[in-house]
Amino acid sequence: MTPEPTARPRPALGRSPFARRRLRRAVLAVGLTLALTASACGGGGSDSDPAASSAPAATSEVDTLKIANGVAIDTLDPAQNAANESIWLDQNIYARLVQTDPTGTKVVPDLAESWTTSEDGLTWTFTLNPDAKFADGSAVTAADAAWSINRAKDVEGGWGFLITPVTKIEATDEKTVTITLKTPHAPLLADLAMYAFGILPQKAVEADPDFFAKTPYGAGPFKVTSLDPDAQLVLSRNDSYYGAKPKISTVEVSVVTNDNTRVLQLQGKQVDVIENPPGNLLEQLGANPDLKVNLFPSTRVDFLQVPLKTKPFDDVKVRQAVKAAIDLDALNTLAYQGNAVPANTFFPYKSLYWDESITAPKPDLDKAKQLLTEAGYADGFTTNLIAVSGDAAGQAQAVVIKDDLAKIGIDVTITSFEQSTAYTNERSGTNGLGLRYWTNDIIDPDEVATFGADIDGGANSFSSYWGDPAVSKLVNDARSETDEAKRQEMYSQIQQAVYDQVPFVPLAYAPFRYASGSWVNGFQVSPLGNYNDSLLNLTVGSH
Amino acid sequence: MERFGLRWSRLGNLVPVLFGITVVSFVLIRLVPGDPASQILGNRYTPEAAQEIRASLGLDRSILTQYGIFVRSAATGSFGESYQYHRPVGELLLDRMGPSLLLVGMTAALCALVAVPLGLLAALRRGGLLDQGTRVFFTIGYALPGFLVGVVLILVFGLKLRWFPIGGYGTGFAEHVHHLVLPAVTLAIPFSTVLVRSLRSSTIGVLDSDFITIARLKGISGSRVIFRHVLRNAIAPVAVVFGINLAFLVGGSVVVENVFSIPGFGSLLVGAVSTRDYPVVQAVALVLAVFVLAVNVLTDVVHSLLDPRLAVAVAR
Numbered sequence: 001m002t003p004e005p006t007a008r009p010r011p012a013l014g015r016s017p018f019a020r021r022r023l024r025r026a027v028l029a030v031g032l033t034l035a036l037t038a039s040a041c042g043g044g045g046s047d048s049d050p051a052a053s054s055a056p057a058a059t060s061e062v063d064t065l066k067i068a069n070g071v072a073i074d075t076l077d078p079a080q081n082a083a084n085e086s087i088w089l090d091q092n093i094y095a096r097l098v099q100t101d102p103t104g105t106k107v108v109p110d111l112a113e114s115w116t117t118s119e120d121g122l123t124w125t126f127t128l129n130p131d132a133k134f135a136d137g138s139a140v141t142a143a144d145a146a147w148s149i150n151r152a153k154d155v156e157g158g159w160g161f162l163i164t165p166v167t168k169i170e171a172t173d174e175k176t177v178t179i180t181l182k183t184p185h186a187p188l189l190a191d192l193a194m195y196a197f198g199i200l201p202q203k204a205v206e207a208d209p210d211f212f213a214k215t216p217y218g219a220g221p222f223k224v225t226s227l228d229p230d231a232q233l234v235l236s237r238n239d240s241y242y243g244a245k246p247k248i249s250t251v252e253v254s255v256v257t258n259d260n261t262r263v264l265q266l267q268g269k270q271v272d273v274i275e276n277p278p279g280n281l282l283e284q285l286g287a288n289p290d291l292k293v294n295l296f297p298s299t300r301v302d303f304l305q306v307p308l309k310t311k312p313f314d315d316v317k318v319r320q321a322v323k324a325a326i327d328l329d330a331l332n333t334l335a336y337q338g339n340a341v342p343a344n345t346f347f348p349y350k351s352l353y354w355d356e357s358i359t360a361p362k363p364d365l366d367k368a369k370q371l372l373t374e375a376g377y378a379d380g381f382t383t384n385l386i387a388v389s390g391d392a393a394g395q396a397q398a399v400v401i402k403d404d405l406a407k408i409g410i411d412v413t414i415t416s417f418e419q420s421t422a423y424t425n426e427r428s429g430t431n432g433l434g435l436r437y438w439t440n441d442i443i444d445p446d447e448v449a450t451f452g453a454d455i456d457g458g459a460n461s462f463s464s465y466w467g468d469p470a471v472s473k474l475v476n477d478a479r480s481e482t483d484e485a486k487r488q489e490m491y492s493q494i495q496q497a498v499y500d501q502v503p504f505v506p507l508a509y510a511p512f513r514y515a516s517g518s519w520v521n522g523f524q525v526s527p528l529g530n531y532n533d534s535l536l537n538l539t540v541g542s543h
Numbered sequence: 544m545e546r547f548g549l550r551w552s553r554l555g556n557l558v559p560v561l562f563g564i565t566v567v568s569f570v571l572i573r574l575v576p577g578d579p580a581s582q583i584l585g586n587r588y589t590p591e592a593a594q595e596i597r598a599s600l601g602l603d604r605s606i607l608t609q610y611g612i613f614v615r616s617a618a619t620g621s622f623g624e625s626y627q628y629h630r631p632v633g634e635l636l637l638d639r640m641g642p643s644l645l646l647v648g649m650t651a652a653l654c655a656l657v658a659v660p661l662g663l664l665a666a667l668r669r670g671g672l673l674d675q676g677t678r679v680f681f682t683i684g685y686a687l688p689g690f691l692v693g694v695v696l697i698l699v700f701g702l703k704l705r706w707f708p709i710g711g712y713g714t715g716f717a718e719h720v721h722h723l724v725l726p727a728v729t730l731a732i733p734f735s736t737v738l739v740r741s742l743r744s745s746t747i748g749v750l751d752s753d754f755i756t757i758a759r760l761k762g763i764s765g766s767r768v769i770f771r772h773v774l775r776n777a778i779a780p781v782a783v784v785f786g787i788n789l790a791f792l793v794g795g796s797v798v799v800e801n802v803f804s805i806p807g808f809g810s811l812l813v814g815a816v817s818t819r820d821y822p823v824v825q826a827v828a829l830v831l832a833v834f835v836l837a838v839n840v841l842t843d844v845v846h847s848l849l850d851p852r853l854a855v856a857v858a859r
Contacts, residue, residue, distance in 0.1 A: 068711075072806070072814065074627050074628055074629070075628060075629045075630075077629065080629050082583060082627065156595055156596065156599045161592070213630065226714070228638070228714070228806075229628065229638075230638060230639065230806030230810075230811070231711065231712045231713075231714075231806045232711075232712075232713075232714060254711050255711075255804065255806065256710050256711055256804040257801065257804045257810060257814075258710060258801055258802055258803070258804050260694070261697070261709060261710035261802065261803065261804050262710075262804075264697055264698075264701065264702055264709045264710070265709045265710060265711075267702060268701060268702050268705065268709055270708060270709060417576075418577075418817060419577075419817065420576075420577030420578075420581070420582045420817065420818070420819050421575070421576045421577040423577065423581055423582075423585070423588075424576055424577045424578065424581055425576070427581065427588060451587065458587075458588075458589030458590075458591070458592070459587070459588060459589060
């Protein structure tokens with residue numbers, strides 16, 4: 001799986017017309033957050049009173065939450081994670097300098113209670129919360145923070161590329177971390193809120209090469225008390241946590257790889273929450289008064305990859321014809337039981353700088369045929385469509401697309417491969433159409449724009465090999481544009497360019513699927529997939 | 544050694560077989576399209592990043608060098624480091640070995656407890672109610688696919704009666720055993736079928752033989768005839784069937800481990816193949832192959848212990 005992470009921030013502060021006053025806005029935003037959460041207990045939305053920060057504010061009838069995940073834990077080293085399920089667990093264990101709020105639209109304080117930016121945007125100074133402690137009771141120091149971020153930046157194949165403009169991360173005193181950049185970098189806060197940049201206890205990690213395989217801990221609300229990566233992880237409340245303590249004392253996460261077995265476990269009340277119940281069972285689960293189906297907006301964007309390297313897809317009219325023929329509503333019904341949202345742009349649904357004003361394409365067969373005729377393919381043509389075998393939603397999408405394109409004379413042969421092979425075949429851009437999806441790692445759209453719309457961004461515009469110098473320039477300029485309104489305008493232009501030139505066809509915004517017992521109150525997943533904020537307030541009733 | 548009907552030369556023959564297995568598992572996983580670097584990077588694939596990862600995994604070296612590294616690491620038991628788990632593969636194998644061995648062990652024990660008495664009784668009361676009953680039950684059990692039997696057992700004993708947990712492995716030995724009852728029963732049904740039928744037919748063969756008739760004429764008590772003479776002679780061919788099927792059981796356990804979400808070798812192998820975790824695939828294939836070979840050798844030993852004629856024949 002592609003890492004679909006969970007960290008997510010956003011250049012401090014909501015869009016405001018007074019965009020130039022960044023420093024003041026940062027301070028103001030922090031002040032607001034403090035006011036909201038009394039004493040900067042991050043994790044937004046927690047409405048506990050400050051006095052509660054040393055004892056659980058309220059308790060849960062049952063003090064253990066049991067979650068069944070479908071994927072084994074690959075590692076709990078935040079700098080090395082690849083499996084989403086592990087990433088989402090990381091965020092309960094390791095606090096970061098900053099974090100995204102539960103809505104996944106802005107960055108709020110975590111271990112850093114405030115930060116300031118120099119006038120030129122090249123120096124960022126973070127001040128640590130004096131109450132921040134690791135689960136072993138030791139204080140979180142600026143040295144720990146600088147070491148952790150440097151460590152994550154240097155991991156091969158890790159996330160260092162996100163913060164390429166960063167030249168130096170150092171502890172300037174006990175509680176101050178200073179980050180120096182060579183060029184302004186708008187997504188910096190969003191990057192730092194990512195799980196990979198979790199703050200670790202330097203001495204403990206350096207002292208034990210197996211730190212992450214035993215009972216790792218950080219400064220988050222929970223710590224690991226037992227870890228069997230293939231079977232079970234037990235988290236318990238971290239009593240040294242600087243913020244409001246969770247109402248549950250224990251989280252048991254079991255690994256149950258078989259989808260149907262997880263559903264049976266929930267029906268048998270052996271677990272409280274299950275990840276990814278099969279789509280075709282949602283109706284049955286929803287009809288059971290004891291259970292709830294939980295669908296949460298995600299940053300997943302399914303898209304049809306179109307290979308511009310090969311004829312006839314090098315002709316923009318052919319690509320537009322393909323887009324005009326596909327019925328996104330039918331696709332949603334068949335692949336996602338109507339639970340997805342037809343995609344209007346290639347940016348994730350309701351994410352930062354997503355352009356709401358673009359409308360999702362409606363099928364128009366006459367226009368599609370006319371476009372094909374103008375391109376010189378009045379009788380259509382044949383092509384392949386690469387799909388992932390064993391992926392129920394993807395297979396359904398493939399069938400709908402084959403059927404829709406047949407209506408305008410394009411004869412599609414579906415070729416299914418298991419995921420790894422499918423990706424390899426799609427990446428060369430010479431094997432026909434392909435079904436793929438994207439998920440955000442951070443709330444900032446810089447990543448999706450770079451990989452999807454900049455031919456030089458490293459991924460050949462999602463392997464479509466489409467390049468438009470004007471769009472590439474926009475992608476690069478938007479990265480260092482610190483004026484919110486200007487940045488919005490640039491990203492709107494980028495989304496519109498992709499919409500018009502169709503290097504790929506965005507298909508669906510699929511939700512995260514969970515199911516839980518009706519006895520669980522307050523389970524929430526953010527658009528980036530993490531649920532650590534909800535575990536702070538979640539309660540489990542007797543059942 | 545000799546008296547077990549084994550010759551050193553036979554063990555020596557295993558060496559080329561093992562060598563062949565290392566080559567096949569090493570080459571096969573590399574022939575499958577899709578490469579580990581792109582698996583790790585997913586949508587964030589860039590040629591430079593992929594090259595960096597390939598270099599860090601040693602995949603940029605020559606095939607022969609890579610094979611040499613694999614053989615050396617296998618010899619030391621470390622098997623290199625898993626791409627996906629960032630841990631030594633040897634450790635992963637140790638973690639996963641317990642559940643798989645316990646599952647196979649419980650299945651074998653269950654089979655022995657069920658199959659020996661049923662096979663004997665079916666032979667002694669040929670055509671009787673028990674004989675017909677076991678025949679019908681096991682024919683059906685044998686014909687049904689493992690995953691279906693597993694799901695039915697989950698529905699009845701897990702969801703309705705709540706006697707057993709639904710999947711997973713629990714913590715602590717008692718819980719492990721509790722979790723493995725249903726998967727072991729699922730595996731034991733087709734496995735017992737083969738044992739019951741073969742024990743029944745070999746028992747019938749022995750019962751009809753002259754020495755049993757003579758033993759009976761000598762006035763030896765019925766039960767003594769059955770256990771001392773009939774069973775001992777009838778069980779030898781069954782032991783061979785047992786051994787051969789034990790090897791197949793390893794294959795069956797892959798499916799059952801998936802249905803019941805048991806963290807054993809089977810689920811490790813399936814996961815590693817799909818993520819192109821070369822070191823893990825190679826190591827699991829090798830360990831399973833060694834297990835099958837060991838079972839074969841043990842089968843020969845047990846067989847010759849039960850049937851002295853064989854040892855003589857082999858020694859010749």
